[in-house]
Amino acid sequence: MLTVWxxxxxxxVTAGADLVELxxxxxxxxxxxxxxxxxLVVTSKIVSKAEGRFVRADDREDAITAETVRVVATRTSExxxxxxxxxxxxxxxxxxxxxxxxxxxxxxxxxxPVDPDASARELADGLRRRxxxxxxxxxxxxxxxxxxxGQVDQAIGAAGVRVFDDLRGTTDAQGRPxxxxxxxxxxxxxxxxxxxxxxxxxxxxxVVRGRADLVGGLDLPGARTIPRTGERDMFRLGYDEAxxxxxxAGSAASMPSxxxxx
Amino acid sequence: MLTVWxxxxxxxVTAGADLVELxxxxxxxxxxxxxxxxxLVVTSKIVSKAEGRFVRADDREDAITAETVRVVATRTSExxxxxxxxxxxxxxxxxxxxxxxxxxxxxxxxxxPVDPDASARELADGLRRRxxxxxxxxxxxxxxxxxxxGQVDQAIGAAGVRVFDDLRGTTDAQGRPxxxxxxxxxxxxxxxxxxxxxxxxxxxxxVVRGRADLVGGLDLPGARTIPRTGERDMFRLGYDEAxxxxxxAGSAASMPSxxxxx
Numbered sequence: 001m002l003t004v005w006x007x008x009x010x011x012x013v014t015a016g017a018d019l020v021e022l023x024x025x026x027x028x029x030x031x032x033x034x035x036x037x038x039x040l041v042v043t044s045k046i047v048s049k050a051e052g053r054f055v056r057a058d059d060r061e062d063a064i065t066a067e068t069v070r071v072v073a074t075r076t077s078e079x080x081x082x083x084x085x086x087x088x089x090x091x092x093x094x095x096x097x098x099x100x101x102x103x104x105x106x107x108x109x110x111x112x113p114v115d116p117d118a119s120a121r122e123l124a125d126g127l128r129r130r131x132x133x134x135x136x137x138x139x140x141x142x143x144x145x146x147x148x149x150g151q152v153d154q155a156i157g158a159a160g161v162r163v164f165d166d167l168r169g170t171t172d173a174q175g176r177p178x179x180x181x182x183x184x185x186x187x188x189x190x191x192x193x194x195x196x197x198x199x200x201x202x203x204x205x206x207v208v209r210g211r212a213d214l215v216g217g218l219d220l221p222g223a224r225t226i227p228r229t230g231e232r233d234m235f236r237l238g239y240d241e242a243x244x245x246x247x248x249a250g251s252a253a254s255m256p257s258x259x260x261x262x
Numbered sequence: 263m264l265t266v267w268x269x270x271x272x273x274x275v276t277a278g279a280d281l282v283e284l285x286x287x288x289x290x291x292x293x294x295x296x297x298x299x300x301x302l303v304v305t306s307k308i309v310s311k312a313e314g315r316f317v318r319a320d321d322r323e324d325a326i327t328a329e330t331v332r333v334v335a336t337r338t339s340e341x342x343x344x345x346x347x348x349x350x351x352x353x354x355x356x357x358x359x360x361x362x363x364x365x366x367x368x369x370x371x372x373x374x375p376v377d378p379d380a381s382a383r384e385l386a387d388g389l390r391r392r393x394x395x396x397x398x399x400x401x402x403x404x405x406x407x408x409x410x411x412g413q414v415d416q417a418i419g420a421a422g423v424r425v426f427d428d429l430r431g432t433t434d435a436q437g438r439p440x441x442x443x444x445x446x447x448x449x450x451x452x453x454x455x456x457x458x459x460x461x462x463x464x465x466x467x468x469v470v471r472g473r474a475d476l477v478g479g480l481d482l483p484g485a486r487t488i489p490r491t492g493e494r495d496m497f498r499l500g501y502d503e504a505x506x507x508x509x510x511a512g513s514a515a516s517m518p519s520x521x522x523x524x
Contacts, residue, residue: 001265001266001267001458002264002265002266002267002454002457002458003263003264003265003266004263004264004265004266004454004472005263005264012435073496073497075496085496092409093408093409101438102434102438102443103434103435103436104436105436106436142443142445145407145408146355146407146408146409146495146496146497147354147355147408147489147490147491147495147497148416148446148449148488148489148490149426149444149446149487149488149489149490150425150426150444150445150446150449150488151443151444151445151446152445152446152449152450152453153445153450154410163412164411164412165460167461170461172364172365172461173274173365173463173464174365174366174367174368176364181364181404181413181461182411182412182413183404183412183413183414183415183456183461184410184411184412184413184414185457187410187412187414187453188414188415188453188454188456188457189457191414191449191450191453191454192264192266192450192453192454192457194445194450195264195447195450195451195454195470195472195473196263196264196472198427199429199432199434199443199445202435208457210266210457210458211457225411226410226411226412227409227410227411228409228410228411229409233408233409233501234335234337234347234408234500234501234502235335235408235409235497235500235501236501237501237504238496238497238504239495239496239497239498239499239504240496240504241504242499242500242501242502242503242504242505242508243504243505243507243508243511244508245505245508246504246505246506246507246508246509246510246511246512247508247509247511247512247515248508248512249505249508249509249512250508250509250510250511250512250513250514250515250516251512251513251515251516252512252516253509253512253513254512254513254514254516254517255516256518
């Protein structure tokens with residue numbers, strides 16, 4: 001049995017806020033104390049806010065550029081608005097580098113946390129001490145996907161939780177090896193949490209109880225191990241962008257050289 | 263509060279099995295009657311089995327070819343094994359067209375259900391009558407993703423459940439429009455269910471309680487509305503494949519024509 005519930009009463013988070021204290025107080029007020037093995041899923045937005053990652057809204061395009069390691073694809077809408085899908089410094093591929101303008105103070109936008117795994121570790125460490133329970137922490141973001149419409153919440157930071165449930169080496173019900181199965185449980189936990197947090201209700205933290213087997217030491221690998229980047233990423237450019245690279249190379253290779261036309 | 267629990271005791275499903283009866287019996291044996299608004303997440307594997315979608319394992323490569331509408335990308339491993347990422351007739355992009363060899367009888371492999379939305383409708387209709395509760399049904403599959411390692415369970419069939427929680431037109435906590443947010447709740451529900459079903463434990467159905475707001479008539483749009491295909495899909499080919507198309511076109515365009523060389 002898995003149970004997932006949101007924490008009410010966290011309220012607006014401002015730069016410099018003590019998230020450990022805010023979350024611990026919300027847990028205490030909820031009347032549901034946490035136990036060893038509970039997993040807290042924290043919306044990246046409040047982590048960014050506490051870390052003061054605000055930028056003036058006017059600087060949005062520059063902020064996206066600054067957060068971008070590599071442009072993956074761009075799309076221009078009928079109205080002329082250009083959406084950039086980019087890889088950010090965390091290896092995460094998303095629209096607008098995760099720069100977010102919803103649920104932020106008027107005139108501001110919000111960048112992703114500098115190091116969401118480090119943020120998660122700090123939260124997990126603080127909450128374990130403060131609440132006396134060995135909890136795991138995931139930092140979630142709402143991300144689009146290739147090939148499928150809509151968004152799902154996924155993990156961009158993790159501490160004290162295994163992000164993959166490594167079934168490689170285990171067997172199926174017939175005793176045969178499940179060799180390629182590597183469920184990204186961190187993403188599944190964030191998805192489950194989103195079903196109770198929802199977007200507009202001001203409940204940026206949810207608790208997931210029932211997968212204590214995934215919770216462990218704060219030295220477990222973080223969510224930084226989830227993105228597939230570089231040569232391993234078969235979709236490292238959009239169709240148009242990869243086609244254009246090929247076209248340029250094909251043109252150059254077939255162009256009569258100076259020598260041959262001379 | 264969301265609760266998710268697996269149904270035990272469904273056992274091995276064979277071709278022609280009455281899934282409505284098997285699932286209803288498992289619900290009754292569980293001691294947890296279902297209520298209006300509960301959502302059953304059914305692993306596509308047992309739907310395929312009940313529908314007799316078995317193929318001889320020797321015919322695996324041919325079966326993948328038959329299920330493929332379009333090859334998206336191929337990758338050859340160091341051992342020489344070729345993985346094909348393809349779009350199948352349902353618009354779903356996945357490795358090996360969803361052809362599955364785990365948890366199947368020796369010597370057989372399994373194709374996806376012919377029409378998972380229709381399968382879900384039949385299940386939802388039967389279970390609503392049999393159990394006297396307005397339940398929703400999702401059919402899930404374990405799918406890989408672009409840009410991220412590991413797999414998550416996602417929805418390939420749906421009946422009586424809204425697959426998107428359409429927040430467009432609603433507002434954030436500051437009253438500003440959440441215009442691009444379209445959570446794919448069907449995928450999030452399947453992810454949540456996978457956290458209790460797991461892969462090797464023989465529990466192919468889970469119940470999700472707590473999002474009755476998503477449950478409605480059997481005429482709601484199915485999971486067929488989730489895949490983004492054709493021109494709207496910016497990642498309709500892998501990098502290598504799109505580059506090759508561009509290269510060929512670039513070469514042809516720059517090749518001295520018959521006339522100019524004459």
